[in-house]
Amino acid sequence: MFPSWPIRFHHHTPVVGSSKSGGGGGGGEESTDSGSAANTLSTTVPESPVSTKPSSSDHHHLQPPQMDGAGGFSQSHQTAGRQTPEKTLRRLAQNREAARKSRLRKKAYVQQLESSRIRLTQLEQDLHRARSQGIFLGGGGVAGGSISSGGAIFDMEYARWLDEDLRHMSELRTAVQAHLTDGDLRVIVDAYISHYDEIFRLKGVAAKSDVFHLITGMWATPAERCFLWMGGFRPSDLIKMLISQLDPLTEQQIMGIYGLQQTSQQAEDALSQGLEQLQQSLIDTIANGSINDSMHHMAVALGKLANLEGFVRQADNLRQQTLHQLRRILTVRQAARCFLVIGEYYGRLRALSSLWASRPREALQMADDNSCQTTTDLHMVQSSQNQFSNF
Amino acid sequence: MQFQPETHSYYSASSVVIHGGGGVAAADPFERVVRLASGSAVVVFSVSTCCMCHAVKRLFCGMGVSPTVYELDQDPRGKEIERVLSQLLGGGSAVPVVFIGGKLVGAMDRVMASHISGNLVPLLKEAGALWL
Numbered sequence: 001m002f003p004s005w006p007i008r009f010h011h012h013t014p015v016v017g018s019s020k021s022g023g024g025g026g027g028g029e030e031s032t033d034s035g036s037a038a039n040t041l042s043t044t045v046p047e048s049p050v051s052t053k054p055s056s057s058d059h060h061h062l063q064p065p066q067m068d069g070a071g072g073f074s075q076s077h078q079t080a081g082r083q084t085p086e087k088t089l090r091r092l093a094q095n096r097e098a099a100r101k102s103r104l105r106k107k108a109y110v111q112q113l114e115s116s117r118i119r120l121t122q123l124e125q126d127l128h129r130a131r132s133q134g135i136f137l138g139g140g141g142v143a144g145g146s147i148s149s150g151g152a153i154f155d156m157e158y159a160r161w162l163d164e165d166l167r168h169m170s171e172l173r174t175a176v177q178a179h180l181t182d183g184d185l186r187v188i189v190d191a192y193i194s195h196y197d198e199i200f201r202l203k204g205v206a207a208k209s210d211v212f213h214l215i216t217g218m219w220a221t222p223a224e225r226c227f228l229w230m231g232g233f234r235p236s237d238l239i240k241m242l243i244s245q246l247d248p249l250t251e252q253q254i255m256g257i258y259g260l261q262q263t264s265q266q267a268e269d270a271l272s273q274g275l276e277q278l279q280q281s282l283i284d285t286i287a288n289g290s291i292n293d294s295m296h297h298m299a300v301a302l303g304k305l306a307n308l309e310g311f312v313r314q315a316d317n318l319r320q321q322t323l324h325q326l327r328r329i330l331t332v333r334q335a336a337r338c339f340l341v342i343g344e345y346y347g348r349l350r351a352l353s354s355l356w357a358s359r360p361r362e363a364l365q366m367a368d369d370n371s372c373q374t375t376t377d378l379h380m381v382q383s384s385q386n387q388f389s390n391f
Numbered sequence: 392m393q394f395q396p397e398t399h400s401y402y403s404a405s406s407v408v409i410h411g412g413g414g415v416a417a418a419d420p421f422e423r424v425v426r427l428a429s430g431s432a433v434v435v436f437s438v439s440t441c442c443m444c445h446a447v448k449r450l451f452c453g454m455g456v457s458p459t460v461y462e463l464d465q466d467p468r469g470k471e472i473e474r475v476l477s478q479l480l481g482g483g484s485a486v487p488v489v490f491i492g493g494k495l496v497g498a499m500d501r502v503m504a505s506h507i508s509g510n511l512v513p514l515l516k517e518a519g520a521l522w523l
Contacts, residue, residue: 256509263506266453274446281442310443310484310499317500321507328508 127152129159147218150209155219157202161195168192169343176336186332192339193327200320203231204313211309221353224346230271230315235264235322238342242326245341246334256329260322267318275311278304420471424479429493431459432520436476436488438464443499444487450502454512456520458489492518 147155168191175188207214214232217225227234239261249257282304289297327335428434433451437444439462451458463469463486473485480488480498489496491514496502505511515521 259509260507263509263511266450267503267506269453270446270450273449274442277445278442281440307442311446314443314446314499314503318503318507321504325507325509 126156126159129156148210148213150206151213151218154202154206154210154213158199158219161199161202164195165343168195169340169347172336172340172343176333176340182332185336189327189332189335189339193323196323197320200316203316207231207309207312207316211312214312215308221350222356223349223353227349229268230275231312232315232319233346234268235319236261236268238322239264239326241345242338242341246330246338249334253329253334256325260325260329264318264322271311271314271318278307278311420468420475423468424472424475427461428490428495432492432518433458433515434490435460436472436486436490437462438486440464441486443484447487447489447499447502450506454515454521456515458520491515491520 168188171188172192175185180188203214211231213219215230217228217231220228224233227237229237239257243257243261246257282301285297285301285304326338330338424436433456435444435447435451435458437448437460448458448460461472463473466472476488477483477485479495484498488498489502491511496505496511496514502511505514512521
């Protein structure tokens with residue numbers, strides 16, 4: 001039946017041994033030939049000629065040889081035989097375990113790669129946006145094409161703030177058109193004020209690390225930079241722009257708005273004169289340094305430069321107070337429309353910068369075609385205006 | 392202290408060098424500050440080289456107000472006053488600090504906020520520093 005198995009399993013029954021050694025032919029013969037001995041040993045041996053139950057045979061063969069009371073010889077063979085399948089089983093189990101662990105590790109690694117890839121794309125997008133605002137539209141004017149970490153961080157935060165601004169704007173727009181109650185509108189309007197409070201807070205942080213980045217307007221688009229005052233918008237300009245767009249106003253409100261225009265103008269003038277004095281003082285320090293004590297003069301100059309941060313902070317403070325005062329003067333509904341006007345105004349200014357940057361360059365070579373070029377630009381600006389005007 | 396109506400926009404605040412003050416020098420710097428602050432309608436504590444102080448002086452000048460300015464770097468006991476002012480403001484830069492009608496208004500940011508919110512002019516009128 002199992003010619004490979006050692007015949008000594010059943011050495012105590014010579015009949016069995018001899019029949020076993022006879023080969024695998026005629027299982028039935030064997031079973032009968034093995035006689036009663038085999039039968040007494042195991043009841044699991046099938047009577048069918050072809051034995052297809054190795055397990056049963058195993059069992060048959062692996063039965064402990066208690067009956068023969070044999071010495072070590074049969075036992076050693078038996079243990080040798082038992083070890084192999086056991087070792088195999090253990091080895092197989094270990095292999096399975098190792099494979100499973102390997103699969104888990106690979107899965108974890110792939111997941112890590114995926115999340116890193118997503119994070120990398122996001123960072124690339126942020127950086128690209130920051131660069132396009134700060135460097136590309138600036139005509140590549142930044143020395144070395146690099147910005148400080150404080151400046152880069154602010155640019156990214158500002159880009160995010162601009163996205164938030166669009167969201168607030170659409171919320172305001174739908175709120176105004178939907179004729180919400182004053183209470184609901186107030187929530188949205190106050191949220192927009194907080195949104196502006198946030199950018200002033202961020203600018204305060206940025207001013208500490210890189211005031212030059214703020215004051216030179218590298219974070220803003222070229223058109224905005226053109227009208228930049230002390231690192232941001234000029235409050236009195238904003239009020240002037242709003243005066244025509246805010247009617248109908250009560251007489252008291254008109255007084256309030258004109259008063260705000262006057263106070264913001266006075267405050268701006270005061271800060272501008274203070275900054276002028278700082279610049280003059282700085283020029284004097286740098287110009288008057290002799291070779292001997294140039295280091296000292298540089299240290300003094302550095303100390304004076306540190307005051308720049310104070311001026312940018314005061315300018316931002318002025319901008320913030322102006323917006324808050326607007327909110328106080330106007331009713332909730334008027335304030336909502338007012339902030340929509342402000343948001344759209346700066347949106348158009350930014351769009352103007354993009355249009356300017358992407359205007360067709362052939363105009364530079366076709367000198368006599370300048371008039372046509374202007375008309376084209378005007379058409380583009382008008383179409384964008386139609387896009388924005390919602391009142 | 393004279394408060395002349397401004398016929399021209401030229402800055403003409405009176406810079407006062409602090410002498411012992413009325414015979415008896417006030418020993419406590421805080422008392423000195425209080426005394427000086429109540430001595431005029433508008434009082435600005437400043438340092439002559441400070442540009443933000445220059446800005447606050449220009450602000451009052453632009454409104455037609457002539458504040459009394461104490462330049463602390465020109466006062467032998469100016470450092471003490473600077474320390475008191477810094478404490479009053481809760482830390483940070485000691486100058487410029489503005490008092491109107493003897494009451495503390497604050498540093499530049501509070502002065503600006505007060506002006507924008509429309510509170511500064513009434514304060515000045517109340518103290519007699521502005522009319523019309």
